[in-house]
Amino acid sequence: MTPELGQLALILALLLALAQGILPLIGAWRGNRALMAVARPAAAGQAVFVAIAFGILVWAFLRFDFSVQYVADNSNLELPWYYRIAAVWGAHEGSLLLWIMILNVWTVALAAFSQKLPEVFASRVLAVMGLIAVGFLAFIIFTSNPFARLLPMPGDGADLNPVLQDPGMTFHPPMLYMGYVGFSVAFAFSIAALLGGELEQAWVRWARPWTNVAWAFLTCGIVAGSWWAYAELGWGGWWFWDPVENASFMPWLVGLALIHAQAITEKRGSLRAWTILLSIFAFSLSLLGTFLVRSGVLTSVHAFASDPRRGVFILAFLTIIVGGSLLLYALRAPKVAAGKPFNLLSRETAMLIGNLMFAVAAAMVLLGTLFPLIGDALHMGRISVGPPYFGFLFPLLMLPVVLLLPFGPFLRWGKGDADALKSMLLRVTVAALACAIVAAFFVDGHMKAIVGVAAAVWIGVGVLLYAYKRWREVPRGRRYPAEMAGMLLAHFGVAVFVVGVLLSESLSVTSDVRMAPGQTQHIGSYDFRFDGAHRTTGPNWRADQGVVTVTRDGKDIAVMHPQKRTYPRGQVQTESAVDAGITRDLYVALGEPMDAGNIEGAWSLRLYYKPFVRWIWAGGLLMMLGGFVCAADKRFRLKRTVTRAEPAIETRLQETRA
């Protein structure tokens, strides 16, 4: 009976979502406060029912209810309990349910924190969130029911895909969805602004912390996924420009542009239309990612039969939501350029160029990802677009961003100071050149590595110089408001990321080798000694485990245990062994016994020496932290008294805070 209750809960949630999506809109239009007041309780009720449905699915997994098709397909008796919980979002239906639950989390948070917003505006925002929920609830109920029964009930289930049986993979989807779905808040704000014609900049300030938090979660999700791919897949790579990765990267890029555009609009009142458009794009690309991943349009890459019904449903939903909002934008977007003027040399210009490059980069990723489809349409045969394309164009597009980044904070709004800029330019150039020359002695003449060091110093010194400037010029306590601290952290993260990428890409050493027990292989400045392999077992797998002892100049560094696991349903999964370090990772993956019958003999192994690879994720985490810190700024907390009466004056008051 219980699974049917889950389904019933979803249907009730859909009804509440309809109420939340429609009634407050009518209320806002007619000025009917009773209808507007429906929004909050409806949102809360919907969240409760979705949580019940989610709980029932978790419960079904925990008690091995294989009469539920989804449970039978994604778990079995041997799967440990923590992976049975993770299995809830291990496949299409359950992950869709997770998506909806996260949407509800955001909606409830919004309902709770929007008490001080003007009533009409808040009810429009919540209504838009409700309409999004309607689409997804209908999608899950009509095409992807996670509670469908499997009768007769099998004695045991299949298995959760072994690649997902990893802590990194457990956290990756919820974080990623927090980001994807979080952009719905900025989206709802801008749609509400368009609907109400409230194009004052106040709404942008309300939307900013939400955007920052969503973007930070998305960053976290991408970093977790990248880390997982590196540690788990055994290929030593951290980014593959795979269509599904690209689907998460596009909203990230647009979200990045949005964060900066919102700053301009909030502080200066200009670029209102562009900020609205970016808000729509960021969420649209999140939806588009969902479409690409679940419709099967691009699954040529992923080799699986998709249900065209799902594709059609999401496409219709996408067309209504995105097409509708872009139409609304065309009709209602502000037509007159407003806000304060700015010169060519100003912070606005620098941020605009950044925005342009992020937008073009997102467009490039979209074009590359979809081009195989365009190729089909134009009968060009099947075309592959892969890492060589993206890896060539993306750095080119980011070059101006890296060059401009240190100057952004130094430039003033409206009109920058050329002299200050010149002295600053001189300092970062000298620092970058000096470090590049020093680095050249250490990196064996690798141009890419030298450029990496120079770029990182360029950005890093720029950020530190600005931090120092604030320290010197501003009295204590007001030096680093959270918003600025977040900016500094995130920008510093870029420096860390850039140096990590370029150093690890250029200096990594990898080799596939055949090793008999006792044999030693020299990689980088390390000696890898293979001490043989043996069998071992885990909760639900058997494995061949190699033992590799690493020494450097005769000193023991690490003993590593790469595994090749076999799961109950016969799936084989590599577990690489990583010895992490700040300046380098050592990485060993176990291949196959060279003599099939004798696992104690020689094996093929892949050995890596990867300098500074950890800095890639450290940089990502700093960016994430920057996003969160930024959102915590006191300035973003709503004040009850002013917002409704005189937003313009309030804004100006806020701006005077140095």
Add this chain to the structure above:
Amino acid sequence: MRLSSCGSGFSRDAFCRSTQGASRLKPLPQGFLLRLLLVILFAFAGTLHAQAIEPMPFANHAQELRFQHLTHELRCPMCQNETLADSNAPIARDLRNQIFKMMQQGKSDDEIKQYLVARYSKFVLYDPPLTRGTWLLWFGPLLILLGGAGVVLVAIRKRGRMPANGSSGPRPSIDNGDDW
């Protein structure tokens, strides 16, 4: 099973090929499709394999680097979300061996690519060559950039000429443009 699959333990055709026709073909293990489905759900789950590790007797280190670079730019025709370098599919192994052989014969990267394209079509090239058809792909971003730069320039010029007090009323006296 003598040949390992793309690493998943299913026979390789079951893994890579039967999925498409799964609606037509009954004898698949139950839940098979759904398990495949989750492969594509998450950004990084596109790859569920034990990787291919094959020591080869390279003539020198430069050749090994060249081999690594080349096989990373080629797409496995069987497990289509993997490069030839990474794939564990039998055909990927055969093709790697073939590439290795051709390198020993002194064939250039271009000759090797041509050899593969003649047999497996342009699909195997992750780096699509510039042709009339891919013109849009390679120059599209540049066009977008130029268009966007034009819009930005116009906007900046317009803003620069705007009256100093703009449309949002008189400027507060403390606005020195350095606020946060």
Add this chain to the structure above:
Amino acid sequence: MSRLLPFIGFMLLAALFGFGIWWNTQHDPNAIPTPLLDKPAPAFNLPKLYEPTQTVSKADLLGKPYLLNVFASWCIECGVEHPVLQAEGPTLGVQLVGYNYKDAPADAKRWLAEHGSPYALVIADEPGQTAIDFGVYGAPESFLIDAQGVIRYKHIGPLTPEVVAKELKPAIAALRKETP
């Protein structure tokens, strides 16, 4: 007007997606169209499965059209295809040549003994080297080769009754029209 641009752009994108959904219902997204279509089949010289000392070359098979069917004992889908070949083989009007791909001869013989052989002749490519020349990347695959040794049709994946009726038979009929 310029405000409508994002909307128009998105609608084009949506149209492309609609096309993608439709296209994938019509095509196997995993099949890579062979560049060898309407080109002479590659030369080969392979041993017979049952008499390994004798080899069969491309020249030996000229003069009559034949269907070259790539199969292997480890391939699950070949088992799905097999009954179709058994049933439809005699009605095709062309000779069926089995191409045993990357298989141990003993396994292949056992498999054929168990399931029955629809083939007039079985050639074996245990190393899989010749298969690369044919652009084979898995099993099953089928090539229709005409009397002049030109590849006229290729199907990737199992032949189903539907594929046989809608694609293979018309392709064979077209051959007959040319050479009465």
